[in-house]
Amino acid sequence: MRKPRDFDSELKALTDKARQLKERKVHQLGELVIATGADDLSVEQLAGLLLAGVANKDAAAKESWSKRGAAFFQRADNAAGNAGGNQGSTPSGDSSATPPRAQTGTN
Template sequence: MRKVRDYDAELKALNNKARALKAKRIEQLGQLVAATGADALDAETLAGVLLDAIGSKDADAKEAWRAKGAAFFQRRGRKGGGAAAIDGSGAAAQSGGDAAGGSGGTTNG
C-alpha cells in the first residue's frame, strides 16, 4: 500500500523555504549596498540610480557597469573573502550575474 503524502505539510515547507531564500536575498542586497559605499546615499538618490540603470537601453553602458562590478568583486575576494561574504557562494565574479548590470539578475537566484 502506498504512503499517503501530506501535501499541506509539503506546501508549508516549500513556502518556508521560499521565505527564507527571499530574506537571504534581501540581506545580501543590503550587504552589497554597504560594501560598495552606496549606503552613504540617501534612499531617494539610490532608488533613482537603480531605476535609471534598469531603464537604460544602452548596452555599452550596461557592459561597462558589469565589468566594473566584476572587478569590484574580484578585488574584494583578494582582500580576504569580502565578495564571498556578500554573495555567500565564494564565486564572486560570475558573468551575467551582477546587480549593477541591469539584467534583473543578481548573484543569487
C-alpha cells in the same frame, strides 16, 4: 501499501523555503549596498540611481557596469583571500560572502 503524501506539509515546507530565500536575497542586497559605499546616499538617491540603471537600454553601458562590478568582486575576493590566508575557500560565485567596504576616494 504506500503512505499518502501530505500536500499541506509539503506546501508549508516550500513556502518556508521561499520565505527564507527572499529574506536571504534582501539581506545580501543590503550587504551589497554597504560594501559599495552606497549607504552614504539617501534612499531617494539610491532608488533613483537603480531606476536609471534599470531604464538604461544602452548595451555598452551595461557591459561597462558588468566589468566594473566584476572587478569590484575580484578585488573583494583578493582582499578576503589575502587577509584571511584562506584563499580559495569561498567560490567567487557564492553570493553569501560579504565583500569588504569599498574605498571611496574620488567619485
